[in-house]
Amino acid sequence: MTAAIRIALADDQALVRAGLRALLERLGGIEIAFETDDGAALLQQLAASPVDVVLSDVRMPGTGGIDALTALRQRGDTTPVLLLTTFDDSDLLLRATEAGAQGFLLKDAAPEDLHDAIVRVAAGETLLQPVSTEPVRARFRFRDETPPSDSFSEREVSILRLLAGGYSNKEIARTLFLAEGTVKNYVSTILDKLGTRDRTRAVLKAITLRII
Template structure:
């Protein structure tokens, strides 16, 4: 099945190269955008399966576009392109609800796989667990969880990392909202964290997700 993506990057040559590459991977570029503002305007008129966006763009950057997208209720999966040279940006993007990150020099098959996995509802946040990010949180909390995590708890953690609410998680996993709330409470207890954001960041740091 062909996946339709929106491609956002301020460099026309980069967009052209990605479009050509994606075409070889059975991924259709529905439209291109030169910055976050352009992306938001076009998404309102032309929905896609996945947004593939550079983080750094003039004007409205990839993270701000993601924040605005979620604020208007659009849950389109967002896969951000990064060079991993700024852990602050990665953390901001995680908190804003990015579904994943991809290195700009990723192999074509890795790009295709990441897009398809994100389109199917997975989150690809493992790349956040780079040394700079772990170093930033080392002084805060590296304590291991109080217990192991079930597959269902890991799935819920990944959805939390994607910015999903309890109601959305319940709908995605075919659970009652109250059941999800109980799972989240258990996850917070196991990680020793007091809120969802800290739970996600600690889980990423400890490579649980």
């Protein structure tokens, strides 16, 4: 029997939390480990009770979802974070991406889509396309648009997405359950395929070429 995905739920509205809990428990395969009503409490509880995925509202009084995510990454916690918002705002998507979010969804997404997003994020995927990504691509556009020398495997794309989130080789290895040396080899291959000298240029070019 597959173990349930443990999630932390953060939203300042009690009714929203209750609705999300009921929805996710009805769909099955997900366990709400704990709930909080702000980002500061979320950070505190995560330190004592690790989870598989954090499901957090973007806008909360005090410490919002993106600020909490930033603090989480700064202390070395790579727990996947799925952010929810009622705002169809490309700038929020950009900020979520820069902070290292694995997922970003609008609150009016279908229940099945939310459930699927949690499952996929828990499995290491990145879901950051609920709104127009063009402002993101425009901001990060890279001058070299030469096509890559070869296609990218699903694993290489996953690593590129984690590189875009600011993850180190060690953090990527822990997230994808790989040896750090294996990740280093993947990164070298990615740089070669993109014809770039460093990770930052690789991420910028991958965004420009729509690889990620």
